[in-house]
Each structure stands twice: as structure tokens, then as C-alpha cells.
Amino acid sequence: MSTDYTVTETLDVKGLNCPMPVVKAKQATDDLDTGEVLEIVATDSGSMSDIDGWAGGTDGVELLEQEERNEDGETLYVHFVRKTQ
């Protein structure tokens, strides 16, 4: 994981499915200031494509990184999104 940014807030959407990770991510970024970074932790495998699509199609947010992590036998899909405006 690159470290050229600092996570401001972490959003836990583990156990939630479409459309929740995207909608909650949107609500959480609304509460951020420009330049701040939101970490989204999901268990929904569809969130990899959905968060990418959402960030790409939405003004004011930029997808920095996505990663798959294994934690206690559970696959986590972690996304880092920066608020750009």
C-alpha cells in the first residue's frame, strides 16, 4: 500500500450489500473536507467494481487505491477515496 496519503475517516460497510457501500460512501464523503481521504471497508465483492464506477462517474471524488485483504478468514475489499472538491 502506498503511503502518500493519510486516511481521515474509515467507513465500515462490512456485511452490507449493493447499493449500500456506494450510497454510504457518498454520504461519508459529503462530510469530508476537500483533500481528505475516506477508507471504505466492505465484504461485498461487487464493491470493487461499484466503488470504481461510482468514483469514476462522480465529480469531486477520486479513487486512490483498492485492495483485497484477508482478515480472520474473511475477504475484505478496501477502497481509498479522496474528496477533490
Next chain:
Amino acid sequence: MSTDTPDSGPADDADAAGDAESTAEEIDPAEEIDPAELQARIEELEEELSAVKAATDDGEKSMTIIATKGSFDMAYPPLILASTAAAFGWDVVVFHTFWGLDILHEEKSRELKLSAVGNPSMPMPNALAALPGMDSVATKMMKRRIEENGTATVEELIDLSLDTGVDLQACQMTMDLMGYEAEDLHDGVTTDVGAATALEHMADSDVQLLI
């Protein structure tokens, strides 16, 4: 023959050059366009183009969904698409008409049923599915699956849609037809709207769906 070649070569070239010149001369008159006129036309077209761009690309996308179904499974697609589009920053209207109105009805939205009959996804023959109580069984099964899967409930999706700025509209004509009152609906639902309101938003929308 080999001695002819050097002579005839240049001669042919000269002829060819002459032809090219005369062709150019023939085209010339047609190309005599007043540069000022051309410049004016370019400016005129550029102006038109920027007007079209301004009219079509206002930076914000919009979507209109017409929700016409009131079965449990059909409540999901409009609400999921609407709340997701709102997360994209789109301007979203869901116009609920006929059975789609039940999705907005506070009591009925909790009692939406999945139809067991004619549902190819149900693991039972239609003759059995038609028995009394089978819709409730099918709905209960689906609700359990939804809970286990971490999928939001219809009520959560309605709240989420309203929270994210989706305009959930209730067709007034169907309200009157079904005998529903505004206070029967979820708080925040738009009432006193008709087909013209829906059409107006549809005409301006990038995405229009009938569900």
C-alpha cells in the same frame, strides 16, 4: 526505344504538369469564397455549437424511473437504482403509479408480497404455488435470504433514497383510485403530481426507465 525514353519522359512530365495546372484552374473559380463570409459562417456555427453544448451538457445527469409494480421483488430495482444514482450526484425522480404506489405506502410497503405463482425461480409447481398462503411462504423465504445476504430492506432503501435527495413521487390519480391519503405514505414523498410532471422530468433526463 531506349533512346526515346529520355526524350519522351520529360515531355510526358511536362504534359502532366500542364494537365494539373489546367485542372487547378478549373477548380479555382469554385473555390472563390469570400474569406470574410467563411469566417462569419464559422463563427455562426461555433455559436450554435456552444448553445447546443450548454443545453445538453449542464454537468448534472438526471434519471426518471416510472415504478409500476408493487410486488416485493419489484420494489427493489427502482429503489436501488435511484439511491445509487443519487450517490453519483444525479437528479433523480421515481414516479410511482398503480401498484408501484404500494412501495411508498407506509403500511403496505412492509407487507409487499412475492408472487409464488408464475415465478420460474420458485422451487414449486404452479398448482402448489396457487394454494392459499403460498405467497406468504415465498415472501418469508425471500426476506430471510435478504437478511442473511446483508441486503437492505425496502424500508431502509426508501429512507436512504429520501435521505440522498431522490424525489419519490406518488401519482395523484392512482392515489385517488386506491383511496390512499398523503398521510398514508412515507414522510418526504411528493404528492399532488401527475403524468405531466413525470413527462417533464423524463424529457430532461439522461436515463428513463419503466419498471
